[in-house]
Amino acid sequence: MPKTEATPARPSLLLLDGHSLAYRAFYALKEANLVTTDGQHTEAVYGFTSMLVNVLRDERPSHVAVCFDRSEPTFRHTEYAEYKANRTETPEDFRGQVSLIFEVLDTLRIPRLSLAGFEADDLIATLATRGSAEGMSVLIVTGDRDALQLVDDNVTVLMTRRGISDMTRFTPDAVMEKYELTPAQYPDFAAIRGDSSDNLKNIPGVGEKTAAKWIREFGSLEELVNRVDEVKGKVGDKLREHLGQVMMNRRLTELKRDVPLDVEPASLTMGQFDREGIHKLLDSLQIRGELRERLFKTLGSAEPEVEDAFEVELAMPGPDEVAGWLAAMPAGRAGLAFRGSYGSGTGRIDAIAIAPPGGTAAYLDPTRLTQADEAALREWLGDEAREKAVHDAKGPMLALWAQGMELRGLSCDTALAAYLATPGQRTFELDDLAVRYLKRELRSEAEAGGQGSLFDTDGEAEARDLALRAQAVRELAEGLEEFLSTRGGTHLLGEVELPLVTVLAEMERTGICTDREYLAGLESEFGAAVKQAVEEAHRVVGEQFNLGSPKQLQTILFDKLGLPKTKKIKTGYTTDADALAWLAGQTEHELPTILLRHRDQTKLRTTVEGLIKEIGDDGRIHTTFNQIIAATGRLSSEKPNLQNIPIRTAEGRRIRQGFVVGEGFETLLTADYSQIELRIMAHLSGDESLIAAFESGHDFHQATAARVFDIPPEQVGGDLRAKIKAMNYGLAYGLSDFGLSGQLNIPVAEARALKDEYFEEFGGVREFLQAIVAQARKDGYTETILGRRRYLPDLTSDNRQRREMAERMALNAPIQGSAADIIKVAMLNVRRALAAEGLRSRMLLQVHDELVFEVAPGELDALRALAIREMGSAYSLRVPLEVSVGVGRTWEDAGH
DNA sequence: CACCTAACGTA
DNA sequence: CGTACGTTAGGTGT
Structure with a gap:
């Protein structure tokens, strides 16, 4: 088919006033009360996006930009201190939505502009003027009437009318029809009328009618001023009296068409939009339904590539x-x-x-x-x-x-x-x-x-x-x-993740042997305990209800029994383990205790049930390790998850006894890194005191406590050690004073004091944690010791909740991720060494900082030495990587 | 039947 | 108001 040369359409430039439209959208959809389950309001971002998509669909511009105001004062504030001084504070629910709109635009690859000292209007005026001069047809979308002064044969304004779907298209004729003024006359008229939203005062007794009449009569404000004595009557006196105010209004209303903007209209093209990114963003905003479809339909057809x-x-x-x-x-x-x-x-x-x-x-x-x-x-x-x-x-x-x-x-x-x-x-x-x-x-x-x-x-x-x-x-x-x-991802892919595929496949193929009869016995034991708890609960309450239903539990606890209210959640009041334990202490009622026991036993029973279902014909469980799920670089395990088998309680550990050594093998062996994340923190921060604590030979938490409180390690009591242990572990998660206080059951002030005391000794750690976040904010991502990145766009969000969440992710990702890097390297080296030494022993599981092996007869000593050597040398840190090993017939016995 | 939430296990 | 996961059961909406 011969190609036909299409007549190139005249370039068209679409300019939107971001804040103005977001604000209108917010109020237009306020009734709808759009809010995600985690409390993020989305009226503005939804409304804005919807409107944007409609305009793009209907207008098909070749160039587009969205302009935003900035928080810095503008030249108008310098000229008039009271400018916009009467603005009410931004509504709580609106805050944070602007940054979401930024995200939408960035993901759609639509340029957004702002410049300190100028309002969005001024940027629009400048771009419209330049674009028009370059032969583009310009369309401005805004809710601000001041933009009408920009209308001419090349420039059209789409003004929102009540709501956001309703827009009026202002050409010069339309402006004339509506106001009986030319666009050029409009700012003169507006100066006399005043503008309450910008805190521009009007003339008492002079409204829109009189203002328009004067401008029509004299042709312009300049002419009116020149012949101001011709205005008769009381209003004439008022005008002469307020002339200064009017002239200032006029200067403030004038949009600046020569903002020093270092962007050319011709460069404002739309990039290839990020399809997955949009899906992700809309998912996170819980926006479903037709908008998504309309968006993809509109932008999808603009994807020639x-x-x-x-x-x-x-x-x-x-x-x-x-x-x-x-x-x-x-x-x-x-x-x-x-x-x-x-x-x-x-x-x-x-x-x-x-x-x-x-x-x-x-x-x-x-x-x-x-x-x-x-x-x-x-x-x-x-x-x-x-x-x-x-x-x-x-x-x-x-x-x-x-x-x-x-x-x-x-x-x-x-x-x-x-x-x-x-x-x-x-x-x-x-x-x-x-x-x-x-x-x-x-x-x-x-x-x-x-x-x-x-x-x-x-x-x-x-x-x-x-x-x-x-x-x-x-x-x-x-x-x-x-x-x-x-x-910098080539090494990580080629030398770590890629060879790991085979190792993981081998582990999955091998599986871990289970004692089916033992687990079945455990299941019925836990089942009986559940049944008993249910009966007790029903007897105590005097009615039948489902103990597994948080909803019914709430009714029983708070309505029927009238027990004190716990922490509020979306669906009422929480009935989680912490809350039940608190209730047990608060009241005489025995129900909370029964419920706690029921929860425990149910959890154990279902865990065992899940395991039994997954036992294969070979008597072994073959989990699947997922290598591309965790954002930090960790592995995850599913069907079943063997990385969350209970260990903390004696009851739970009984489940581990169901994982046993297989026939033809001698024993199970577990090898785990001690405090690998803290060692990584010591390494990355270079904090000499923390490094010394690791090298001291004492119990680590004891050693750090001794340093914090300046006492000999021997004198560190269990209480002190527990506090510092919580600190040590909390650090890498971005633990707050509040969180620490809750965990240790101490007042927030005390938690803060403890933290200060800790950082007094380990100042390098604090500096390091702050530096990670600062660096991540600058780069947009964090990096592990092997260069694994995690991107965190929310670090610059102006929604506090999201931003602080991203900050905690930023300081955790390099630590958790580096630990993941190290154990992956260790797994590869262990695998290579097993082959090199001709051992038949095999790796079965990885649980983040632990490897589980099945030891072939006669290989115990060799394997123990191999595991310690290969895991300990996987990466060279400024502190030693310590590996502890346990041996036993079952996973529980091989634990430490 | 698909999806969401609360709850809870691990590192 | 502590990161990273997976599973389960109940409840809701299609």
Whole structure:
């Protein structure tokens, strides 16, 4: 098809007054009372965004900017101290929404501008004047009538009318029709009329009617002043009396068209908007429904770069053709995509697509391979020298293993790479990544209608889809690697996360052995205790109710029994363990105690139940370790979660006795880092006193307490040690005075004093924690010792709650994340050493600072030494990395 | 049936 | 008003 050259449309510049519109939106939607479950109001951000999307949809501007006021005083305040002095304080619910609007605009890649000393209006006037001079048609959207002075043949104003959906379009004719004044006359008229919102005084007895009449009669304010004596009557006297005020009003109303703004209208283009970011933002604001759809529909069609999809030539080698195809495949890294299902340490592959460089991809159905095909495929997949890129490789790896095939030569995992690029994301779907990093759409042909149609008898659409995915993975791997290389993530990906995939897969495949009968016995024991607690509770209250329902519990506790109220939560008053313990102490009633026991026992029972359900045919539990979930870099464990098995109470520890050494092995061994996060703090802060406390050889909490209170370590009592222990641990979480006071049951003032005393001794720690946050605010992200980043845009939020939350995340992320880095490196080194020493012992679990091993007969001493050596040397800190080891038949016995 | 909340286990 | 997770049960809305 011949390309036709479209007539270039005249460039159009859309300028919005951010504050003015946000404020109008806020009041327009006030009745709706839009608020998220954590108390963030969203009327302004919702209304503003909705209006913005509508204007973009209806006007289709080529250029756009949103201008904002600043908190600094402007030249108008210098001229007139009382300027806007009568403004009522910003409503509480409005505060913080402006920064959310900033986030929306940034995510949509819409430029936003502000300049100290000037109002949004002045920026708009300046840009409108410049844009108009450059031949653009300008559209201004605002709720401020002063903007009418800017209207001319090139400049139109859209003024909000009550609400936000209703707008009036002011051309010169429309201004004339409404006010019987020209746009140029409007500020003259406004100066006489005054403006109560800006605290510009009017002339007593002179309203809009008289003001307009004078300007029409004299043509302009200047002329009126020149011939002011011609104005007759009492109003004339008043005018002469207030002439000074009027002239000042006129100067203040005049919008500045020459603000020193270092932005050219032509540069105000819309960038490629962040699709995932918008989803995330709208999710966090709990905005659902049509706005999201309208937004994507409007902005989606303005995404020319995304229009081209991936393309691939499909090869479907038939029986005995696979070996030939693989042999003839172009050199270079191939992208692989798998269809199948994975989990619990195993999996099944239904189809494989291989996309080498060159644009032709093969689709293989494993059930249709001849022996020769299979051998060739096994050879290729297991060849370290044939580079491969896979998206989320651990599942396919497990599935291939289940079929006796290896997956080697993995040089990129696009899911891991994307995780390192932006670890905060909830998901890393291939389709989203393709759009984000390659600006390409990964469309499904099967879903597009091929499936089940007459032309799809052999599932060709599905084959094509998988081939496209393989192709996308191959291209995405290049894109993401390049992206990461600019952010220092290459080492972390290539040397840590990527090799860890295989280690985790091995751990999942191995699983941990359980004693099914023992756990079943435990379940019925806990079950009986639950039943008893339920009966007691019903008897004490005198009626039947569901102890597991916080709602019913509230009714019983606070309405029926009239017990004192606890802390307020969204749905009433909390019935959590702290509150129940408090109630037990406050009242004579025995119910809270019974409820506490019920909670305990229920939790234990359901934990055991969950475990039993996950025991495989081999008597072992195969958890899944997730490598791309935690924003800090930690692993997580699911189905079941083996990282939260009880340990604190004796009752809970009984569950750990259900995890036992497997047949053919000698014992379980656990190895954990002691106080790794505190050691990282000592290392990163360089605080000499804290470092010395670690080197002292004394119990760490005891040693720090001794230093804080300046007494010998031997004299540190249990109480003092407990206080300092709480401090030590709280630091890395951004613990507040309030939080510390609550935890130690002491007054806030005392907690603050304790903190001050602590920092008196460990000043370097305080400086370090403050420096982390300051640095993060400047950079927008934090970094671990291996360069793992965490982005925290909320650090500059003007919503206090969000900002302080981000600050705590900022000081925790490098500490928790560095600990995660270290144990990941340790796992790799342990794995390598096991192989190097030819040991059969194997790693089963990772619980953040602990590794659990199954020891092969005769290897106990060797493994113990290996674990201590490899974990202790994983990273060189300014303090030693101490590792403690426990051994026993069960996980509980192997604990410390 | 899908989703949210409260509660609670771990590091 | 302490970070990071996953699971469960109850309750609500589609």
